[in-house]
Amino acid sequence: xxxxxxxxxxxxxxxxxxxxxxxxxxxxxxxxxxxxxxxxxxxxxxxxxxxxxxxxxxxxxxxxxxxxxxxxxxxxxxxxxxxxxxxxxxxxxxxxxxxxxxxxxxxxxxxxxxxxxxxxxxxxxxxxxxxxxxxxxxxxxxxxxxxxxxxxxxxxxxxxxxxxxxxxxxxxxxxxxxxxxxxxxxxxxxxxxxxxxxxxxxxxxxxxxxxxxxxxxxxxxxxxxxxxxxxxxxxxxxxxxxxxxxxxxxxxxxxxxxxxxx
Amino acid sequence: xxxxxxxxxxxxxxxxxxxxxxxxxxxxxxxxxxxxxxxxxxxxxxxxxxxxxxxxxxxxxxxxxxxxxxxxxxxxxxxxxxxxxxxxxxxxxxxxxxxxxxxxxxxxxxxxxxxxxxxxxxxxxxxxxxxxxxxxxxxxxxxxxxxxxxxxxxxxxxxxxxxxxxxxxxxxxxxxxxxxxxxxxxxxxxxxxxxxxxxxxxxxxxxxxxxxxxxxxxxxxxxxxxxxxxxxxxxxxxxxxxxxxxxxxxxxxxxxxxxxxx
DNA sequence: CGATAATTTGATGTGGCTCAACCTACGTGG
DNA sequence: CCACGTAGGTTGAGCCACATCAAATTATCG
Numbered sequence: 197x198x199x200x201x202x203x204x205x206x207x208x209x210x211x212x213x214x215x216x217x218x219x220x221x222x223x224x225x226x227x228x229x230x231x232x233x234x235x236x237x238x239x240x241x242x243x244x245x246x247x248x249x250x251x252x253x254x255x256x257x258x259x260x261x262x263x264x265x266x267x268x269x270x271x272x273x274x275x276x277x278x279x280x281x282x283x284x285x286x287x288x289x290x291x292x293x294x295x296x297x298x299x300x301x302x303x304x305x306x307x308x309x310x311x312x313x314x315x316x317x318x319x320x321x322x323x324x325x326x327x328x329x330x331x332x333x334x335x336x337x338x339x340x341x342x343x344x345x346x347x348x349x350x351x352x353x354x355x356x357x358x359x360x361x362x363x364x365x366x367x368x369x370x371x372x373x374x375x376x377x378x379x380x381x382x383x384x385x386x387x388x389x390x391x392x393x394x395x396x397x398x399x400x401x402x403x404x405x406x407x408x409x410x411x412x413x414x415x416x417x418x419x420x421x422x423x424x425x426x427x428x429x430x431x432x433x434x435x436x437x438x439x440x441x442x443x444x445x446x447x448x449x450x451x452x453x454x455x456x457x458x
Numbered sequence: 459x460x461x462x463x464x465x466x467x468x469x470x471x472x473x474x475x476x477x478x479x480x481x482x483x484x485x486x487x488x489x490x491x492x493x494x495x496x497x498x499x500x501x502x503x504x505x506x507x508x509x510x511x512x513x514x515x516x517x518x519x520x521x522x523x524x525x526x527x528x529x530x531x532x533x534x535x536x537x538x539x540x541x542x543x544x545x546x547x548x549x550x551x552x553x554x555x556x557x558x559x560x561x562x563x564x565x566x567x568x569x570x571x572x573x574x575x576x577x578x579x580x581x582x583x584x585x586x587x588x589x590x591x592x593x594x595x596x597x598x599x600x601x602x603x604x605x606x607x608x609x610x611x612x613x614x615x616x617x618x619x620x621x622x623x624x625x626x627x628x629x630x631x632x633x634x635x636x637x638x639x640x641x642x643x644x645x646x647x648x649x650x651x652x653x654x655x656x657x658x659x660x661x662x663x664x665x666x667x668x669x670x671x672x673x674x675x676x677x678x679x680x681x682x683x684x685x686x687x688x689x690x691x692x693x694x695x696x697x698x699x700x701x702x703x704x705x706x707x708x709x710x711x712x713x714x715x716x717x718x719x720x
Numbered sequence: 721c722g723a724t725a726a727t728t729t730g731a732t733g734t735g736g737c738t739c740a741a742c743c744t745a746c747g748t749g750g
Numbered sequence: 751c752c753a754c755g756t757a758g759g760t761t762g763a764g765c766c767a768c769a770t771c772a773a774a775t776t777a778t779c780g
Contacts, residue, residue: 207546208544238688239688255594257594257595257598257602259598259602259603259684260684263602264602265597265598265601265602267594267597267598268594279587279590282470282580282583282584282587283584283587283591283691284469287591287594287595287688287689287691288594310576310579310580311576314572314573314576314579317572317576317579318544318572321544321583321586322544322545324583324586324587324590325541325544325545325586325590327590328541328586328587328589328590328593329545329549331590331593331594331596331597332517332519332529332530332549332550332593333519333549334593334597335527335529335593335596335597335600336519336521336527336529338597338600338601338645339527339600339644339645340519340521340525340526340527340645341521342767342768343767343768374725374726374727375726375727375728376725376726376727382601383600383601383602384768384769385768385769385770386726386727387727387728387729387768387769387770387771388767388768388769390727390728390729391728391729391768393727394728406777422521422522426500426501426549427549429545429549604735604736605735605736636757636758636759637758637759638757638758638759646736646737647736647737647738648758648759649736649737649738649739649759649760649761650735650736650737652759652760652761653736653760653761656760
């Protein structure tokens with residue numbers, strides 16, 4: 197059940213069957229959005245939140261000159277704007293990057309969960325805080341890393357995030373972003389992103405091409421990026437399978453990562 | 459009651475008397491910390507959260523070379539690490555900047571609130587999301603603004619935040635940070651912050667000196683900073699008093715801002 | 721097959737960093 | 751009350767990472 201996928205892979209743990217059923221039932225509707233479409237505009241009052249089944253979405257702020265800074269990238273299994281429920285309106289825009297299939301969760305249903313299911317409510321709260329933890333790491337990335345490290349860091353993050361929900365095998369994953377998108381994520385120009393990607397390729401660290409990423413040397417890439425995945429709050433076994441042991445490496449035989457089907 | 463001060467000034471609104479009492483009772487203890495002290499280390503499991511009565515605290519991440527990036531500044535009335543309750547451990551360090559007086563809130567008490575007071579729980583959730591909204595704005599600031607605009611933006615933000623809790627009159631406030639701190643906030647070096655502050659002073663926009671800020675031209679400063687305070691989710695009347703009307707200016711006579719006493 | 725978006729490369733400009741020195745305010749002990 | 755140490759602030763010179771501007775090349779897709 198994809199709706200439980202992110203939580204399952206986190207230190208918080210997945211949902212109990214009854215909570216899972218309640219959450220699944222809270223999705224009133226499914227929708228499909230075209231690529232590159234704005235879905236929610238900053239400031240507009242919303243009475244539903246969005247769950248992403250398939251595709252890539254982004255959350256962003258535009259400056260006065262029209263330059264865009266992404267503040268988050270959403271991938272399958274994410275609640276895109278769960279925070280809209282307590283906040284009532286958003287401080288940023290939400291849009292699709294690729295085409296996307298989403299579920300609609302009316303805030304009335306979340307209110308009911310809040311009243312009747314404190315444990316489920318706490319897990320939803322946790323998910324919004326996971327988001328905040330990622331924001332903090334983006335602040336660090338932009339404030340303290342140089343261009344090459346920023347891009348490398350974002351790729352490490354995305355690899356880990358996608359791995360957690362079974363969309364990366366830990367070394368290769370689809371990432372249908374343009375270099376322009378990467379620039380808007382990393383606070384750079386697309387021209388410089390292009391040169392940075394060349395450097396990462398030439399140094400044998402990773403290749404970003406045709407909407408897919410190949411990581412050739414995970415450890416070296418993580419080191420260059422100063423990447424430390426604590427902030428993703430992954431479950432221990434996920435961290436271990438990703439090759440970032442919590443403690444001295446512990447060569448337990450293990451199953452394959454979860455697959456992509458719902 | 460300072461514990462209600464931030465919420466009162468927000469679009470979310472303050473607490474009902476009984477919720478307020480429950481929240482006040484959830485503080486088990488008070489503590490005083492010395493200046494420049496680390497309080498919570500990243501990764502360490504915590505079973506309490508902290509409410510800031512007095513002083514300034516910071517949350518930060520250090521890079522491999524020891525360079526520090528602040529991810530948040532906490533001022534009186536803030537819950538410093540309420541997010542530690544759902545997260546269980548933090549992904550960043552927490553420390554004091556000035557000396558600080560805080561209240562300690564055991565997570566057991568928050569669990570009880572979660573079970574028994576869904577409305578209060580939702581307001582606490584709101585507060586953690588306010589934090590996330592500020593993180594997003596910091597991402598924007600670091601990703602898309604130049605040095606002068608970054609510093610100006612931070613000063614606008616701090617002015618508005620402090621104004622909301624009665625610690626700024628809208629044009630002047632105490633801010634006992636060093637230029638080094640400002641650098642760690644804005645992703646710059648302290649040398650460059652020094653030059654930026656000079657420029658802001660010489661352009662007649664604002665003066666940062668001796669731990670206090672004077673804003674000489676609020677509108678021009680906000681314009682330079684591309685500052686838009688929507689993300690602070692302030693109540694309408696607070697926005698109006700701050701001189702950022704929501705709609706065409708509406709010259710309603712109004713009381714003074716709330717004072718500083720508890 | 722032509723149009724359009726995305727990527728790549730080069731040349732040049734500049735904002736902010738680095739390194740280094742000096743200055744000022746303040747607290748502490750003699 | 752002065753001498754000194756230390757933390758913070760100020761200024762200058764030179765450099766480098768990244769931006770900007772411009773053009774060419776390569777997908778991608780009706």
